[in-house]
Amino acid sequence: MGIRMDEVMRQPFLEEATVVAGNDLLEKTLVEWVSVMEVPVENFIRKHEFVLSTGLGCADSSKALEEFVKDVIHSGASALTIATGKHVVEIPQSVVKLANEQGFILIEIPWKIRFSDIIQEIVQLLNDEKENERHNAEQVRQQLTDCVLNGGTLEDIISRLHEHIEMPVAISDQKQKIRANCDFDTGVIDTINGFTEGTIEKVTPPDLPFSEHPLYYHLDQYDVNNQRCYELTIYSNAKKQGYLLFMPDHPTDLTWYTMNLLEHGLTACALYFLTENAVELTEIRLKDNFVLSLAKEKQDLDAKWLSKGELLGYDLSLPYVCIVGQIRSKDNDFLPKESERDQSMQSSLHSLNYYVQKEITHASQNLNRQTMSTFDHGEIIIFLEIDHHPHQETVNHFLDMIDRRLHDQLAHTDIAWGIALHQEGFQVFNESYQEARTALDIHIEQHGFGERTFFEDTRVNRILLTMSNDTKIVDMMKETIGPLIEYDQKRETDLVHTFMTYQKYKGNVSQTSRALNLHRQSLLYRLRNIENLTKLSLIDADDSFLLELSVRLWLMHKIK
Template sequence: MTVYGTGPQQDAPPAPGAGLTVREALELPCLSGARLVAGARGDGRRIRVVNIMEVPDIVRWMRGGELLLTTAYAVRDDVDALCALVPVLAERGLAGLGVKVGPYLSRLPPRMLRLADELGFPVVELPGGVMFNDILSEVIGTVLNRQALELEHSRAIHERLTRVAIGGGSYQDLMNVLLELSGCAAAVLDEHGAVLASAGAPPTDEPPAHSRTVHVDSRAAGSVGLWTATDHDDDTGLQGHAHRIVALEHATTVAATIAAQERAVTSREQRYRALMLMELVSRPPRDRAETVRRASAMGWNPWLPRAAVLLEVTDAQGASPCSELALEERLLPLARRAAGDDAVIWSCQGGLAMLVAADDALTDRCHAVHRAVTAAHPDWDVVVAAGTVRDDFADFHHSYAEAVETLTLGREVHGPDFCRGYAELGVYRLLGHLPDEELRRLVADALGPLLDYDRDHEGSLVDTLGAYLLHDRNGVAVAARLHIHYNTLRYRLRQIERLTGGLERTPMSRLQTELAVHARRMLTARDRG
């Protein structure tokens, strides 16, 4: 199970430990005589490293975050080249430019300073007597010390938050610790934005100032958010902005771990529940008292009359539209609302199985389930098939078998999208009591010549007859259903008349032929099921 806490973010602050700002660097002893002469708006740029420029083409080797020091010797007589450096360095993401004024450059060109102000790119005037090596060693030393402190703070925050997960802590425990570390109101939300746990009373009418997405198995499972406490925060303390973000990111990782643990527990419980219910609907219970005890422990009433209902969905290609877990998460809330709170629902291959508390509205509930899923996923084919109501839980397996038969036969008769109950099967309920051997004999006696013709000529007379009877002998509707010309249909019907001796020759032969067509559909459905 993959667990991680990074993802789409509301904010993208400088990474903790990324260095010190230009403003902070100017307070170091090595830069005591330096002046920020342009680009003051960008004095918050962070210095990652210090470099020295003696030739202009060094710019192409810059990666961003550098404080670039220069005597401007290489461009001392070329004001245009010196001015052109500013936009290039700003675009490269450098922290700033320090130019030594004195031996080679008497003053910085006004045009260069105007460009720096426009771009918010810091330009620092260095006194002529300053040594580059002093700046380089002190600035880099300060950056490395800060990085070490940041790493230590990050490790401490990580250990503190990780103890919550190791100790079996809840979301609430995690938010309490995050509040303590950050000084900000905090909350963990599910994927729909509902608050699962919070600390510090975060406002309900505004989004968090900072948030991170929780991922479990590469899927968004929610988020962790912080609401900024004040507008004047100390960036050097544990409750400073950088450390808040570190705490938030570590808390998000721990939240993902808790979410994964909860899903694992839920999954085990659901598997146990599904196995128990499948056992109940597969055969009569061996021990009624034990079944009642286990049912009560699962929180459902075994004494209500119920009917088994199957819900299956497929995409346009006839396959499952998503993984079993994702399918359950999408279908369960829809089925719960439509079938009623007293329905017992569990996951099965391709959809859901249900034991719906039966009353006069069973048919309405089934159609409500079909409508709910179809409305939420109009690109899916939805099948809802119900068995008959059984008063005793020991007979639920009969209702389940009827639901299975309704589903498999319904796909053969009605296609990939329908809602039917076993009571609506009509003649198929009668044929369903016959063994396969008897059904095959009926098919062979009534349709044998047509089956032989189709086999020898790669024809489709049996399918044509089935469609003809299904559409009440409406030739136009049958031709449209089979996607053939009306004259082609007439030719096939003449062939059927010739091979069978006439569909309408006697009432008994007509009845036998129609029963045989239905029997063949039932056999096909059983084979596919």
């Protein structure tokens, strides 16, 4: 903001003025205000003021006038105009010499020119200039906004901004990767990011010639390899989206007007990122809803569905295996459903989904396989492209990559997986999901978290699930192990697990006690307790089979 001194000197009210020093400085000196000042100066003059004086108090001493001029120069004023004829008859040569040596504009006007006329005209010029700058800035703001709303790119935004601020400018994303650039030295950014060696210093607070504009207080300044650049952070939706970088030739180029333009550029960039994020989020939601419908709704995959999948980048004609995962926090067991979660837990789940999705993408790219994936309240649903047979090797390789990388990033979580390829093969997404979910439920109930279960390996359990639909068999199961379950619940013991571990090691007491980390006598005590509660003998093959069958049915009944 301001007008040049040569413009001031061309005005009619200064026709009789004489520039006695600094005539070559008129074109590059700005005036931002006008004031009248006499001795003493002290701190009453601010930078870029056009100062008027009668020389009152210096009439009898050229030395006093010289000291007065020196104080005006040191205040940062743009120029000093002295009215001669009364207090100062003529400006001494010593004062003219001082002004020339200091590179300062010194003007002489006749006594008859009224200061009020000068002040009025300069204030009018300043107001006109301010209104012109406001109008121009508004036009730039409209151009930048229209650029975004009409589908312009970041390159379009930066080109328009560069045209008006006339300095190198660039836009980077939140990871400081350059998205758009106009004449900005990318080597400076590489040095800031640590990609290349060089000297770098972050100057705090920034070394700026002005402080009035609000945006000055949000600037970061970097001195890089003897070059100076500035950075503003781009925010939208209260999130850091990227950075606006610019490199003026000199800090004085960052005028109020330039800062206004940069502020409009910052707003346009924020709007662009907001629009970009909205488009991305819309696409993600469309894909999530599409995959969720494939998995959880029985669909007739007609040409309409195939076409919709193609629009979203999915080829439904390929063979897919369904993989269902369940995330568990080691501190919170299962991640609760959305209705039971507070805001902190919801944010945590979103973060987990982000990491898992990133690893799904990484693994699919490495295997050169298409994937369709979504998340539903802590449940991960993946359809992975496979060859017809065998598919287990491909799935294991895919999940190995995900589990290995997630283990490093999410040390406090476990994931269990259920996998199914429906026997009919193609386009049976809902059936594959149901089978994968069943395999997952069986796995979690029997083995807890970690590892994975293929549906085709759960034939015994599926037979038990079918048997659990018979009420007479269920009643027999409850009668057999009811006392055992009741005892575990009341005493907070785990005799059921003890028995199943005993069966796993085919009745070998030593191996069972080691697996359960129990003393041999403690294990024998538990086994006798099981026999007493169930009235069955563990050394009798029929009794042992009946008890194991009942336990397995009970577990299957819990899954249902």
